[in-house]
Amino acid sequence: MTNIDLMKSLAQAGTTKAVLLVMDGLGGLPREVGGPTELEAAFTPNMDKLAREGSVGLVNTVGMGITPGSGPGHFGLFGYDPLEHLIGRGALEAVGIGLTLTELDVAARGNFCTIDQNGLITDRRAGRIPTVECARMVSLIEGINLPGVETIVQPVQDYRFVLILRGPNLSAALNETDPQKVGLKPLKVRPLDGSPEARKTADLVNQWVAKASEIIRDESPANMVTLRGWSTEPGLPKFEEVFRMKAAAMAVYPMYKGLASLVGMTLIEGLTNIEDQLESLQHNWENYDFFFVHHKYTDSRGEDGNFDAKVKEIEKVDTIIPRILELDPDVLVITGDHSTPAVLKAHSWHPVPIILYAPGATRANPDVTGFGESQCLKGALGQFNASNLMKLITAHAQRQTKYGA
Amino acid sequence: MTNIDLMKSLAQAGTTKAVLLVMDGLGGLPREVGGPTELEAAFTPNMDKLAREGSVGLVNTVGMGITPGSGPGHFGLFGYDPLEHLIGRGALEAVGIGLTLTELDVAARGNFCTIDQNGLITDRRAGRIPTVECARMVSLIEGINLPGVETIVQPVQDYRFVLILRGPNLSAALNETDPQKVGLKPLKVRPLDGSPEARKTADLVNQWVAKASEIIRDESPANMVTLRGWSTEPGLPKFEEVFRMKAAAMAVYPMYKGLASLVGMTLIEGLTNIEDQLESLQHNWENYDFFFVHHKYTDSRGEDGNFDAKVKEIEKVDTIIPRILELDPDVLVITGDHSTPAVLKAHSWHPVPIILYAPGATRANPDVTGFGESQCLKGALGQFNASNLMKLITAHAQRQTKYGA
Numbered sequence: 001m002t003n004i005d006l007m008k009s010l011a012q013a014g015t016t017k018a019v020l021l022v023m024d025g026l027g028g029l030p031r032e033v034g035g036p037t038e039l040e041a042a043f044t045p046n047m048d049k050l051a052r053e054g055s056v057g058l059v060n061t062v063g064m065g066i067t068p069g070s071g072p073g074h075f076g077l078f079g080y081d082p083l084e085h086l087i088g089r090g091a092l093e094a095v096g097i098g099l100t101l102t103e104l105d106v107a108a109r110g111n112f113c114t115i116d117q118n119g120l121i122t123d124r125r126a127g128r129i130p131t132v133e134c135a136r137m138v139s140l141i142e143g144i145n146l147p148g149v150e151t152i153v154q155p156v157q158d159y160r161f162v163l164i165l166r167g168p169n170l171s172a173a174l175n176e177t178d179p180q181k182v183g184l185k186p187l188k189v190r191p192l193d194g195s196p197e198a199r200k201t202a203d204l205v206n207q208w209v210a211k212a213s214e215i216i217r218d219e220s221p222a223n224m225v226t227l228r229g230w231s232t233e234p235g236l237p238k239f240e241e242v243f244r245m246k247a248a249a250m251a252v253y254p255m256y257k258g259l260a261s262l263v264g265m266t267l268i269e270g271l272t273n274i275e276d277q278l279e280s281l282q283h284n285w286e287n288y289d290f291f292f293v294h295h296k297y298t299d300s301r302g303e304d305g306n307f308d309a310k311v312k313e314i315e316k317v318d319t320i321i322p323r324i325l326e327l328d329p330d331v332l333v334i335t336g337d338h339s340t341p342a343v344l345k346a347h348s349w350h351p352v353p354i355i356l357y358a359p360g361a362t363r364a365n366p367d368v369t370g371f372g373e374s375q376c377l378k379g380a381l382g383q384f385n386a387s388n389l390m391k392l393i394t395a396h397a398q399r400q401t402k403y404g405a
Numbered sequence: 406m407t408n409i410d411l412m413k414s415l416a417q418a419g420t421t422k423a424v425l426l427v428m429d430g431l432g433g434l435p436r437e438v439g440g441p442t443e444l445e446a447a448f449t450p451n452m453d454k455l456a457r458e459g460s461v462g463l464v465n466t467v468g469m470g471i472t473p474g475s476g477p478g479h480f481g482l483f484g485y486d487p488l489e490h491l492i493g494r495g496a497l498e499a500v501g502i503g504l505t506l507t508e509l510d511v512a513a514r515g516n517f518c519t520i521d522q523n524g525l526i527t528d529r530r531a532g533r534i535p536t537v538e539c540a541r542m543v544s545l546i547e548g549i550n551l552p553g554v555e556t557i558v559q560p561v562q563d564y565r566f567v568l569i570l571r572g573p574n575l576s577a578a579l580n581e582t583d584p585q586k587v588g589l590k591p592l593k594v595r596p597l598d599g600s601p602e603a604r605k606t607a608d609l610v611n612q613w614v615a616k617a618s619e620i621i622r623d624e625s626p627a628n629m630v631t632l633r634g635w636s637t638e639p640g641l642p643k644f645e646e647v648f649r650m651k652a653a654a655m656a657v658y659p660m661y662k663g664l665a666s667l668v669g670m671t672l673i674e675g676l677t678n679i680e681d682q683l684e685s686l687q688h689n690w691e692n693y694d695f696f697f698v699h700h701k702y703t704d705s706r707g708e709d710g711n712f713d714a715k716v717k718e719i720e721k722v723d724t725i726i727p728r729i730l731e732l733d734p735d736v737l738v739i740t741g742d743h744s745t746p747a748v749l750k751a752h753s754w755h756p757v758p759i760i761l762y763a764p765g766a767t768r769a770n771p772d773v774t775g776f777g778e779s780q781c782l783k784g785a786l787g788q789f790n791a792s793n794l795m796k797l798i799t800a801h802a803q804r805q806t807k808y809g810a
Contacts (some may be wrong), residue, residue: 001488001491005489006471006488010471053438264514282543326531360434360746360748360749360753360755361779362417362434362755363435363438363439363777364779364782365779365782365783366439366779368630378782378783380782382463382782382787384469384788388469388470389470390469390470391468391469391471391754392469392470392754394470395470395472395753395754400470400471400472401472402472402473402474402752403467403471403472403473403474403477403487404467404474404475404476404477404487404497405471405474405475405476405494405497405498405501
């Protein structure tokens, strides 16, 4: 029995409500040996109180020693083991820029690249052209017509774009066209299985690439494309079906709305800041059972390497905690999708501090006086894999039956 | 390699002896914030000493965040991963009332229900008739004859009974007859696969239901039956074959004797209280290598919501510890099959405190001064899954070889 099937078999309907507050990239490292991490340096009286009164621990959203991308980190928190549910790069890039995938879609992540007069790649990223140039390049090729399918092309960031083919009987069983080395030609797309769908899709994509190449051959530095990460809508079991909780996502950034949409959460649109998110939470409190609230900037400031600014973002989130508590959630979980220590300026593998605040959450360790990595190490939850988090949430929400008689 | 196969491959014969003392539903929660749990409130000088001198930790008998039923909780402690070894409800109910399943048996859990004049279910539990009425109803239908098989019907509790068909070439691949909703007719039994065994068994069961229905149609409120949880003797690898330890079960309640019997432990019969169990342990000390001693009432008082009475049960068990130690076991493990916090009046998902007392058991943390949830959180065993417990027991009992050269 898979973890999802297990959780589905145990889930019970109920009237309780749970909030999952994700501070992106929450976990950190000390700036100097023996110093505090970003979370430990932050003044967080509200979260400290929850840490004292609830359970704390450290969560590995993908697995110990694994640095999660944003997609896997969130899928882990949502209960979908990221090592089991592999989501193609094309699908992630598409939902990441706010596109909604349909069952008719095959999506690929595209790169603009540079080829020489012999067609050999000289730069796989076309000099890392800026996003605005990428958008201009996309505008040149977005009108390409293919027989029987709609094509959607959207810029992502720098030299990256998304290509979607939308139509009946398509397949993502295609090879990547990036040869991964300069000095080689982009590969033709070939079907990876013998299905008529894959053959048809490969043919369509090769037509599209030929037309795109024809259009941009005289541009510079980007004059060719490569495609990879072929994927369809991943067909994840829907959150509400698995956990019997109607879920709403309050996220500002398209990527996180996209991730929530892949598990079937309802997206609350038009939110631009934490105040919007809080008002939306209040406004929608009666309409849903589970609320995913995402704060991006903790990660952004970590990626910037700006320790102090990340501290400030954590403190900003702390100030809204009392207003969340006024709603009287049955379960409140505060954590991150991965660590982004400012000293590393990047996502990292370090387990993420977590608070589980609910009736029945064991405090167990009176030494825990606040929310931070060192304190979480002593917490009742220990260090655990995110595949257990939704079990803990539904259990504490009194929405889980016992296993076996 | 499965966990059982791994343990089997490592198990060594020996002359050492291990005692697994299970206080059912041992784990608990504080009655008030910051207060002690039941175990922490209990005066347990003997277990405290073992906690100081042995290793302590917290064990998840099924998995983190999962609330174990009695069956899975015990199978976890016995080394049989409850998520891998699914035991049907019919088999559990049968062994739970002291029936022994043979290889010829197909067992189902039955409910008495109420139907109206059109055959539609109006109450799936027949008004939750008391056990004595259930026994009377069973007496009406226990004599039903079927061609070529023996039928065994036994009351369980309230509206629940067990039906066993005993004969050659039977199958448990049958659907449930409870439509799970009132206003519908009980379903016919259908074979879930195309095997002749399933077709034959379905036919026999439908005959039995028709005869039972005919007999009890004018009774009230129970005038019909539903059947579910079809299962055969689960065929678990036997404890002695896996661990090379001859095992005896000293349990008072039929359910726990039944669980022990499913893994092939020898049942010591006629025990009615803890004093009996202790005397039996002394009396049988030379005859076995592994002793499962089960104390039920910690769970019962937890289910009652009686914190103080659960404390007293724990204290009662503490008083027998010196007499167990007089036998000089090589390994003594004290734990529970799950938590049953009095404040929840039910089984819960909280990990269970555990002591492993043996030569070679690391104390590791001098802060551990007694046996309780908070202290166990700091213990050498950490929080771990019960799938590792029998490895720890056989290792500390010097009955396990190293893995690989």
